[in-house]
Structures are given as structure tokens and as C-alpha cells.
Amino acid sequence: MLQELARAGRQSLLLDFATDPAQRCPRPEDDRVRLLSPPESLLAFNGGVYGLRLPDDGRVVEIQHHEVHLARLVRLAAAITTSSAGCTQPSWKAVVGTEWWLNEVLTAVEPHTVLVSNDTSPLGVLSVHCAQRRRINTVHVQHGAWTAESVSWAALHSRDIVVMGERDVPLAQAWARHPRAQVHVLGQPRFDALAELDRDSHRRFLEAMLVHSAGPTPAGIAVWACQPLVPHRLQAQAELLLDGLQRADGDWGLVVAPHPAQSRDALQSLFHRPGGPPTAVADHAVGARGCLAGADVLASAYSTCGIEAVLLNIPVLELGLPGEHTLGLAEQGLAQKCGSADDIAHALNELSQGRSRITRKNVDAVCRWRGTSAADIARLIIPRADQQQSESGSSAMEGTTTS
Incomplete structure (x- = not known):
């Protein structure tokens, strides 16, 4: 999406919060997209809220057939909030430091849009809230498939919510928290690259x-796109x-095709079966996308x-x-x-x-895709940018996205 904005002559700042070196963003090729990472120590701070380590006073709460000791529950909450596990589970102290750093960046850059692919994770929520306090427009782009059963915390905080297909609209409307969503x-x-795959x-x-x-070589070849499930x-x-x-x-x-995890x-x-169908395991670097066509x-x-x-017209089992749990493709x-x-x-x-x-x-219900989704999202963002800049007289940077 940032490349599409760059093609339109717009500048962007890409904020990379990844703490795992293997997950960090590569340096953008276009000079109009700048990459910025916070200090490595920012998300490594441990520390939480004072007063969460209470003595065990014996008080319990009955939940169905279980007794929950409140002091133990508080100690568990304290352990979670005081221990930082990188960008996915930062400590309370790391969140406070990150909020300060984000505010400094937004003050310096003055973007008109903050673009995120996850505004439910701690850093996603933080980025959106920091932006909205400054009246910066926020755009959430759905990253993976949604089902009501697979989401533990159903909340979307951005104003503009970009979803894949028609079936995602009711979920997005139900989960939206912005009053003008x-x-x-x-x-x-990320499916736009499918148009360039060499079958x-x-x-x-x-x-x-x-x-x-x-x-x-067998006449028919099936690809199994694995998920990181328990062994059994x-x-x-x-x-x-x-x-x-x-x-x-x-x-x-x-x-x-293994999942990266x-x-x-x-x-x-799993496949030591004499006399069974021929099998092979692809490398992680290939994955399902690298061979499914x-x-x-x-x-x-x-x-x-x-x-x-489905978008490539390849049959799916x-x-x-x-x-x-499934993606519900059969129901569609x-x-x-x-x-x-059998x-x-x-x-x-x-x-x-x-x-x-x-x-x-049926396909559009799951993903209304024509190979131009990134450009279509850019066309959603740019008119609002032009309106905001004409009203403020500023030349704000195009977008800020977290990774």
C-alpha cells in the first residue's frame, strides 16, 4: 500500500516495532517510504503498576465449581503486566515508554493518516489511540480471515476499516468502536502478488x-497448507x-507447505507410511504461497x-x-x-x-479481489489527505503504519 502511495507521489513513514530480527521489515526501495524503528531497549523494559502485589488474605470467588483466590489472580496479573515479551506482549512500563515515543514521532511528522493491520494488539491499540487524540485519521486493513469463533477480543478501534469480503462487513460493524466508523x-x-505468480x-x-x-511424478498433486497445531x-x-x-x-x-512457526x-x-502416496515437505522459505499455483x-x-x-481458481479441500475450526469456505x-x-x-x-x-x-463474499486492492486502498486514503492538507495548509506525511 505504501508503494502505491509512493507511486502517487506521497511520502510515508513505516514504523517497524518488530522485536524478532527475522520479522523486521526490509528497507524500502522507494525513497518516498522511510523506515523507522524504536530503540531496541524500548520494548524490553520490565515494570508494571504499583500496588498489584497484595498479600494473600484468603478471599476467594466461586466460579461454577472452582474457587479462585483473588490474591493469586492479582499476582498473575502483576506478572503479566510487569514482564515484557517484546512487541506482542509489552510490559506496562514498555507501553508507557512506547506511547511517549509514538507521541514524539507523530508530533514531528504530523501525518494525516495512521495505517495499521492490527488495532487490537497492544501496540496497534496504542498507535490508533495516539493518532486519534491528535485527530489523525486511522485506517485498519484486515490482515487475515475473520470468524466470530476465532476472535477472543472483538474490537476494532480505527475509523476506516478495510475488509476482504462482504461476509466480513457484519463482523466489522459489530466490532467497531469508533463512533464514525x-x-x-x-x-x-497482500493477495495482489497472486496476479504475478508463474503457474x-x-x-x-x-x-x-x-x-x-x-x-x-504422480498425475495429480495436492498441496497441504499447514497450521501450527498440536502434534495429535x-x-x-x-x-x-x-x-x-x-x-x-x-x-x-x-x-x-509448513507454517513459518x-x-x-x-x-x-508424519509421513513414514510404506506404500502410501508420495509425499514431500517444502522449505519454510517457500511456504504454501510459493507453490500453490x-x-x-x-x-x-x-x-x-x-x-x-480460490482466487486462483484452484479447488480447495x-x-x-x-x-x-475452518474458514467457512465450504459454507460459501x-x-x-x-x-x-471417503x-x-x-x-x-x-x-x-x-x-x-x-x-x-460467492468469491466476493469472502474476498472481493481484482488484483488492485493496494491501489484501491490508496485511493481511499489520498482524497482525505488532500482535503485535510487544503484545510490545514500543511504538507503532512502520507501515512504511518505499524508492523
Whole structure:
């Protein structure tokens, strides 16, 4: 999005709060996008609120069949607020220091817009509130898929809320906290890169993976977009897929695309099955996005790669084992829900016969994407920038985003 603003001649400041070096933003290529990180020590401060370490006075509260000792609960709260765990869980002292630093930056830069991809996390909320105290417009861009069950703290604090699809609008409206919040359905800017994917190179990569691991290349290739689940749930999904591929008509192989938080070695240990379908595990650097365009089908429970596959017109198998959350793509008519090996075999056999019931309306319900989401969001921001600058007579910097 900042690149699109730069193409329009607008300047931006990118604030990178990542405390893990592997997660930090690369230096922007365009000079109109500046990168700024806070001091490394800012989010490392430990310290909380005075008076939270109370003596145990024996007072308890009964919650259903449990007795909760209030003093222990207070000590737990104190431990959480006084211990800093980087950008995802800063201590109270780190939050206070970050607020001071943010205020200094906003005073110096005077932006007209603060752009965030998460205004529910501690630093996201802080950034939005600091901006709104200065009457700076705030824009939240939905990063991943939303479901009512998957969100523990349903609150969106920005004024402009950009969502992926029509089905996200009711959730955004229900979660909005700004009195003048507006919801805009503009797709997903990180999916814009899908338009440039090379299907042939992805297919060659998948074939090479399976040839290297199992010999002759199978006619059909499925990609499994993994999620960082506990071992027994991963094992259940792996067995479901392997049994289904083996029961399906034709010759199928499986390439596993790990989540960045998963161990490649741990995944490889799931597939020691003699006589089963050929399998291979892709490198973390590749991931599902690095190979899904060459797949005949993509399988996942709730990876957003399922949405990317739909946008590329790649069939999706939504793994719906008992107790498993999914993205609800099957309910939208965009995937086949598979809770058993027979479901998978049946879905694959239908695919081989060319059956498809996907419509543009169904796709737009999940993600209204035309390959121009970043430009569309820039067109939302720029008119407000021009209006604000004409009213104030200033030349405010285009946007500030947190990462």
C-alpha cells in the first residue's frame, strides 16, 4: 500500500516495532517510504503498576465449581503486566515508554493518516489511540480471515476499516468502536502478488519435490497448507489426507507447505507410511504461497492460503475434523468440506470430472479481489489527505503504519 502511495507521489513513514530480527521489515526501495524503528531497549523494559502485589488474605470467588483466590489472580496479573515479551506482549512500563515515543514521532511528522493491520494488539491499540487524540485519521486493513469463533477480543478501534469480503462487513460493524466508523470492502492487498505468480514454475517445483522424494511424478498433486497445531491434531489431518489420496481414483501425491512457526523435521515424521502416496515437505522459505499455483488441489483447515487458492481458481479441500475450526469456505460454496477419507476421495473424483459450482458472487463474499486492492486502498486514503492538507495548509506525511 505504501508503494502505491509512493507511486502517487506521497511520502510515508513505516514504523517497524518488530522485536524478532527475522520479522523486521526490509528497507524500502522507494525513497518516498522511510523506515523507522524504536530503540531496541524500548520494548524490553520490565515494570508494571504499583500496588498489584497484595498479600494473600484468603478471599476467594466461586466460579461454577472452582474457587479462585483473588490474591493469586492479582499476582498473575502483576506478572503479566510487569514482564515484557517484546512487541506482542509489552510490559506496562514498555507501553508507557512506547506511547511517549509514538507521541514524539507523530508530533514531528504530523501525518494525516495512521495505517495499521492490527488495532487490537497492544501496540496497534496504542498507535490508533495516539493518532486519534491528535485527530489523525486511522485506517485498519484486515490482515487475515475473520470468524466470530476465532476472535477472543472483538474490537476494532480505527475509523476506516478495510475488509476482504462482504461476509466480513457484519463482523466489522459489530466490532467497531469508533463512533464514525466506516467499513470498506476492498479485498486484500497482500493477495495482489497472486496476479504475478508463474503457474508453470510452481508446477515444476512441485514435480521436482515429489520426484526427489518418491520417484515418478504422480498425475495429480495436492498441496497441504499447514497450521501450527498440536502434534495429535496434525497427525489426524495427515492421516486423513493420506487415506483420502490413496482411496481416490488416479495417481496422487502430496506436498506439505509448513507454517513459518512449524518444524520441517516434525512434519516429515508424519509421513513414514510404506506404500502410501508420495509425499514431500517444502522449505519454510517457500511456504504454501510459493507453490500453490501449481497444485491441482489445496487442502487446509483454516489457512488463508485457502482463500488465495480460490482466487486462483484452484479447488480447495477444507479439512473439517470434529472440533476443528475452518474458514467457512465450504459454507460459501468455495470448497469441499472433508471430515473423512471417503469425503476426500469423493471430492478428488469429482474434480477429475471437471465439476465446479463457484461463482463470482460467492468469491466476493469472502474476498472481493481484482488484483488492485493496494491501489484501491490508496485511493481511499489520498482524497482525505488532500482535503485535510487544503484545510490545514500543511504538507503532512502520507501515512504511518505499524508492523
